[in-house]
Amino acid sequence: MLKKEKIPKVTIQRMAVYLQMLEELEEEGEEVVSSTRLAELCGVNSSQIRKDLAYFGEFGVRGVGYYVRDLIASIKHFLGIQKVWNCAIVGIGNLGRAILRYKDLSKKGYKIVGAFDCDPFKIGERVGDLEIICTRRLKEKAKDLNIKIGIITTPPNRAQRAANHIVEAGIKAIVNFAPTRIQVPDDVIVDYVDFSTHLIYLSFSLSNLGK
Amino acid sequence: MLKKEKIPKVTIQRMAVYLQMLEELEEEGEEVVSSTRLAELCGVNSSQIRKDLAYFGEFGVRGVGYYVRDLIASIKHFLGIQKVWNCAIVGIGNLGRAILRYKDLSKKGYKIVGAFDCDPFKIGERVGDLEIICTRRLKEKAKDLNIKIGIITTPPNRAQRAANHIVEAGIKAIVNFAPTRIQVPDDVIVDYVDFSTHLIYLSFSLSNLGK
DNA sequence: ATTTTTTTGTGAATTTTTTCTCAAATGGAG
DNA sequence: CTCCATTTGAGAAAAAATTCACAAAAAAAT
Ligand SMILES: NC(=O)c1ccc[n+]([C@@H]2O[C@H](COP(=O)([O-])OP(=O)(O)OC[C@H]3O[C@@H](n4cnc5c(N)ncnc54)[C@H](O)[C@@H]3O)[C@@H](O)[C@H]2O)c1
Ligand SMILES: NC(=O)c1ccc[n+]([C@@H]2O[C@H](COP(=O)([O-])OP(=O)(O)OC[C@H]3O[C@@H](n4cnc5c(N)ncnc54)[C@H](O)[C@@H]3O)[C@@H](O)[C@H]2O)c1
Numbered sequence: 001m002l003k004k005e006k007i008p009k010v011t012i013q014r015m016a017v018y019l020q021m022l023e024e025l026e027e028e029g030e031e032v033v034s035s036t037r038l039a040e041l042c043g044v045n046s047s048q049i050r051k052d053l054a055y056f057g058e059f060g061v062r063g064v065g066y067y068v069r070d071l072i073a074s075i076k077h078f079l080g081i082q083k084v085w086n087c088a089i090v091g092i093g094n095l096g097r098a099i100l101r102y103k104d105l106s107k108k109g110y111k112i113v114g115a116f117d118c119d120p121f122k123i124g125e126r127v128g129d130l131e132i133i134c135t136r137r138l139k140e141k142a143k144d145l146n147i148k149i150g151i152i153t154t155p156p157n158r159a160q161r162a163a164n165h166i167v168e169a170g171i172k173a174i175v176n177f178a179p180t181r182i183q184v185p186d187d188v189i190v191d192y193v194d195f196s197t198h199l200i201y202l203s204f205s206l207s208n209l210g211k
Numbered sequence: 212m213l214k215k216e217k218i219p220k221v222t223i224q225r226m227a228v229y230l231q232m233l234e235e236l237e238e239e240g241e242e243v244v245s246s247t248r249l250a251e252l253c254g255v256n257s258s259q260i261r262k263d264l265a266y267f268g269e270f271g272v273r274g275v276g277y278y279v280r281d282l283i284a285s286i287k288h289f290l291g292i293q294k295v296w297n298c299a300i301v302g303i304g305n306l307g308r309a310i311l312r313y314k315d316l317s318k319k320g321y322k323i324v325g326a327f328d329c330d331p332f333k334i335g336e337r338v339g340d341l342e343i344i345c346t347r348r349l350k351e352k353a354k355d356l357n358i359k360i361g362i363i364t365t366p367p368n369r370a371q372r373a374a375n376h377i378v379e380a381g382i383k384a385i386v387n388f389a390p391t392r393i394q395v396p397d398d399v400i401v402d403y404v405d406f407s408t409h410l411i412y413l414s415f416s417l418s419n420l421g422k
Numbered sequence: 423a424t425t426t427t428t429t430t431g432t433g434a435a436t437t438t439t440t441t442c443t444c445a446a447a448t449g450g451a452g
Numbered sequence: 453c454t455c456c457a458t459t460t461g462a463g464a465a466a467a468a469a470t471t472c473a474c475a476a477a478a479a480a481a482t
Pocket of ligand 1: 310
């Protein structure tokens with residue numbers, strides 16, 4: 001079913017958007033949706049959607065469209081989010097706490113099972129269901145808790161150190177919220193969430209309206 | 212100097228990364244950097260950097276490279292971030308508060324000047340320097356405070372309503388943290404910051420390692 | 423039963439983005 | 453002053469992504 005062809009990152013990102021919209025449609029009781037309708041809702045071209053889906057297989061019915069429920073299940077399946085992914089947060093400051101309290105994450109298949117910080121005054125403190133643990137114990141905990149994804153929310157000048165701990169712990173995927181690039185071995189995947197990049201895009205666009 | 216050609220969004224996004232790295236280099240006392248070196252640090256191809264910069268003009272010296280200080284200034288200038296942009300946050304929950312307390316934002320040229328929520332129990336409460344104001348007063352405040360960017364951190368089912376208030380207030384740029392698409396007039400720019408999209412990319416990559 | 427309408431899936435065409443190449447410029451060494 | 457080592461800027465080539473266009477399939481209408 002899955003073709004061997006490399007699937008572009010943008011396709012995966014759009015897939016996440018389609019999934020979001022499909023879940024909204026399901027909630028509204030829609031049973032079937034056409035690529036044209038979904039495209040409108042997501043702000044893309046309809047053949048974009050069909051091409052994206054074609055990387056993974058055939059999911060539609062000609063003359064009808066896609067069954068919302070089934071398509072959601074298929075997408076979750078091939079994106080690898082039918083099951084729950086255990087995550088650890090490193091750096092329990094403003095943003096780390098916000099993410100710890102972000103309830104909808106678990107609905108989306110991600111569970112924060114470890115909260116790590118290096119500040120002795122924070123270690124032992126409880127946030128929600130979790131106790132803040134010393135970053136040095138990440139390696140030991142990663143195995144016990146089956147942690148697959150590390151989330152960095154330390155200040156930028158500490159991000160590399162946090163990354164080193166995560167890599168040391170054998171975790172192969174990192175989301176980095178600190179606005180700095182980190183160096184990791186080739187077999188570790190890093191994705192950056194950079195708020196200021198988005199703001200910069202907006203300021204640039206505002207500055208160049210009509211040009 | 213600035214060519215009339217449309218500048219791709221990815222170029223602007225990479226520009227933000229170059230800027231980040233250049234500022235780190237400046238802090239370390241580096242005065243000159245070659246596109247090759249910068250490319251290595253940012254994890255891109257060196258001609259990518261030269262092509263990206265070419266959209267805006269010529270900034271390098273052949274045989275030498277780029278003067279870090281000057282290049283930073285040039286980039287800030289053409290991205291429109293030499294000046295400060297006033298922003299409003301709509302939805303003062305976990306994430307909204309984290310952003311309000313995010314001090315480095317102002318260093319990057321963005322100032323949160325208004326905090327809005329619709330919950331009567333929150334209105335009047337102080338967070339940092341700001342008092343939480345009723346969302347209905349956004350329009351009036353947007354003018355007084357010269358707000359140019361709206362940041363949505365409401366629950367997803369309230370994001371459209373928040374967007375409507377922002378549009379009503381005459382603000383032309385929105386960052387939406389809620390995991391849902393919003394509808395706005397053509398002259399309003401929306402950029403989405405979606406945490407789960409990043410997590411999905413990682414789970415997909417982990418699920419397909421070596422395929 | 424046949425025609426019409428709808429909508430998918432996919433090759434082909436187009437557009438966009440990235441990478442390759444190299445002449446031209448610069449500074450330093452001899 | 454000439455030669456050599458660097459490195460930019462930009463045209464050409466290659467690769468990737470998007471959009472077009474339409475046959476094939478399914479359902480609805482006649
Ligand atoms: N606050 C926001 O809304 C926001 C938004 C976007 C990006 N960011 C980025 O996210 C990061 C965190 O921001 P914040 O506002 O939460 O900062 P913060 O200072 O409130 O929190 C940082 C936390 O990291 C901990 N820490 C430092 N070094 C560590 C290490 N080596 N190992 C483990 N923990 C360590 C600190 O003890 C602190 O608790 C920053 O890089 C910031 O630029 C923040
Ligand atoms: N918490 C996180 O770390 C995190 C991470 C990524 C994305 N998000 C997204 O960000 C959004 C906010 O998350 P949160 O955890 O802060 O939620 P939250 O429930 O803590 O906060 C939401 C706030 O929005 C306010 N609100 C509701 N409707 C409003 C309206 N019409 N106008 C103004 N304010 C309104 C509520 O009163 C509340 O204060 C959600 O959409 C969430 O999916 C959160």
